[in-house]
Amino acid sequence: MDDLYTSLNDHLPPELAKEAIRILYGAPCQKLELCEEVLNLSQSENFDLKAFRIHAAEEQTRSRRVVRIGAIQNSIVLPTTEPVAKQREALHQRIGTLIHAAYLCGCNVVGLQEAWHMPFAFCTREKQPWCEFAEHAFDGPSAKFLCQLAQKYNMVIVSSILERDDEVHGEVIWNTAVVISNTGKVIGKSRKNHIPRVGDFNESTYYMESTIGHPVFETQFGKIAVNICYGRHHPQNWMMYGINGAEIVFNPSATVGGLSEPLWSIEARNAAIANSYFTVAINRVGTEYFPNEFTSGDGKPAHKNFGNFYGSSYVTGPDGTRTPGLSRTKDGLLVTEIDLNMCRQVKDKWGFRMTQRLDMYAKSLNEAIQSDYQGQTIKE
Secondary structure (H helix, E strand, O other), X not given: OOOHHHHHHHHOOHHHHHHHHHHHHOOOOEEOOOOHHHHHHHHHOOOEEEEEEOOOOOOOOOOOOEEEXXXXXOOOOOOOXXXXXXXXXXXXXXXXXXXXXXXXXXOOEEEOOOOOOOOOHHHOOOOOOHHHHOEOOOOOHHHHHHHHHHHHHOOEEEEEEEEEOOHHHOOOEEEXXXXXXXXXXXXXXXXXXXXXXXXXXXXXXXXXXXOOOOOOEEEOOEEEEEOOHHHHHOHHHHHHHHHOOOOEEEEEEOOEHHHHHHHHHHHHHHHHHHXXXXXXXXXXXXXXXXXXXXXOOOOOOOEEEEEEEEOOOEEEOOOOOEOOOOOOOOOEEEEEEEEOHHHHHHHHHHOOOOOXXXXXXXXXXXXXXXXXXXXXXXXX
16 A cells, blocks of 8 residues: 555545545645646656645734645665665765755745664664764765755754764764754754664664754744654653744654555654644655664564564645655655745644643643652542
8 A cells, every 4th residue: 555545535435535524634634736847857766755734814904924844754765785875876876856946836944863873773683784874963974965955945953863973972873853944954853852762763772862952943934843752652752842933743663564555654653743743754665675684572582673664655735634644665755835824823722731730741741750649540
């Protein structure tokens, strides 16, 4: 199955498909017309291309704040046995093509998947050669490459990389998202707050949890935050980006079907609703094979791949409206036109921020972290 939305339309009677999609996806998204050049490019370069508009009400006292978001998912280009520099260069070329397509679609902000510049090798627990993909956040090869494109195309780019910190901080490695301004300069970075220790996701072998909190980056095209991959399983993580003023939260991810696919369509959508902002969930695609076998610590035979990364990237509005997902099997670009005014409109309608009761939860959580906490359990 390439994607659920297409399957519903292909296999259900039209009226039944319409109702099923309304229940699963919310209010219908309007399809956007794209230029012939980018349509031809998607055919020649073999990537999925979808484009939608999430509608917001027009206001009397505020002008629309229209932004086009591009979400890019991709597979690796070369086998993992190729030299590091060749693998990275091949990915740069592929991403360059997809970012050019985003420019042709009029995108203002583009987000890439987790650790887009390398294979997701953290299942192997091997340090070489995978640590050689780590690079400096501000002036490494990927930052230099994307800064040029950001300035050339007048777009903000969210780049999730394996970061090598500078010497003064011990050259340690982090899972990091770099936010690049449309001026071509790096605004700053965010890091992964929650590190998985489940199945083949042995990431704490390479890096630990972020120490820099929940930064939000004010750009020409809205206030942007980045909740990297596993952080999507933690509602408090999403909440803090909203408290800090985010209007768009990207969730660059690398996750496989056997582990998380039933959760995928729910979590970023729930976060958009609960926090009255837009979410952009991006997952890599394809199966990556590694030279040496590794085990999952579950008694099953050793293997050389994680499983299938299922793509299915999508965007959700603060009212719960979400786009259809990209392909489960192909590289892709999802273009979504939004109006940032919807964030406040939904806050006014649902009152989730007004009724949030942060004071109550702050008190309860402060009590819960104490060593002598008993819990508010009432017994017969």
